[in-house]
Amino acid sequence: MKKNLRYAILLFILLFVAVNEAIIEMRSTSWERPLIVHIYALSGDSRTASEAYVDALTSAHFKPMETFMNREARRYGMTMDAIKVEYHGRLSSHPPQPPSGQSVLENIWWSLRFRAWAWYRGWTSDKEHSDVELFVNYFDTATSTSLRHSVGLEGGLIGIINAFADKSYRGSNQVVIVHELMHTLGATDKYGVGNMPAHPRGYAEPFRTPLYPQRKAEIMGGRIPLSPQQSRMPEKLGEVLVGSFTAAEIHWPLDGDR
Ligand SMILES: [Zn+2]
Structure with missing residues (x-):
């Protein structure tokens, strides 16, 4: 009781x-x-x-x-x-x-x-x-x-x-x-197995061609994808950006010109 x-x-x-x-x-x-x-x-x-x-x-x-x-x-x-x-x-x-x-x-x-x-x-x-x-x-x-x-x-x-x-x-x-x-x-993590960023949510430039190597990390993806299996930690905020999935989660307006 x-x-x-x-x-x-x-x-x-x-x-x-x-x-x-x-x-x-x-x-x-x-x-x-x-x-x-x-x-x-x-x-x-x-x-x-x-x-x-x-x-x-x-x-x-x-x-x-x-x-x-x-x-x-x-x-x-x-x-x-x-x-x-x-x-x-x-x-x-x-x-x-x-x-x-x-x-x-x-x-x-x-x-x-x-x-x-x-x-x-x-x-x-x-x-x-x-x-x-x-x-x-x-x-x-x-x-x-x-x-x-x-x-x-x-x-x-x-x-x-x-x-x-x-x-x-x-x-x-x-x-x-x-x-x-x-x-x-209110932003959520955007990485999965082995701390690899999830595509497309965890990528800074998810629709870039070629996709790899990515130049920056998405802030909630955490790492810069270099290939489907490899990634590295960003060394400074200059290597990071906020992706549109994260921006939507924290209610940024999404009407900028990106
Ligand atoms: Zn986290």
Whole structure:
């Protein structure tokens, strides 16, 4: 009996969160004004290299994301800026890391804890308005060769990004941050087996002839297809664009001249 009650309460909370977020997502992708995106940095492993890297970050570091989004939005016929990125410095309290496993329940539980953490953090600290909050965890490349996955909560308008604390990863970190930002706005992944982008949705130029090699990556396709079996990671946002499938998902007008 007690267990049933607990499930009922959890279900009720989930329903409440889902309805609430559907409304927020609809409102945030109506594009009546630029969305304010706040970025916070964290040292993921407290190592000297990542600490120093995080301390040296400035808003200039995240500017290319704003330039990229606004350029792409204009290509789709938007007449104003899509986003405004503001770097809000370093945080000392860490958001809960997403679970490494595939368990649905664990993921739901984590996403609720992450929402609660973000809500509490916002409530107790800065009162400045933001539409989207992205938390970037930086890890030392000397001890971290692979990172836990990054997650942008669809409709939650919050995302956690795991990134490398190294200059050479600056461009690819930005690609990952924009990818998660797109998720928070309702965009879906467009890759399949072996992380190969799905055709045509995950291709930057799906109808180009010859089709291969592609010159750019689609932001939600994630990689640049070189052949039907090979692809590579984009090294900077200059190698990425927003495809029309993704643009439609985030409700860009689609009447630009592309
Ligand atoms: Zn994704």
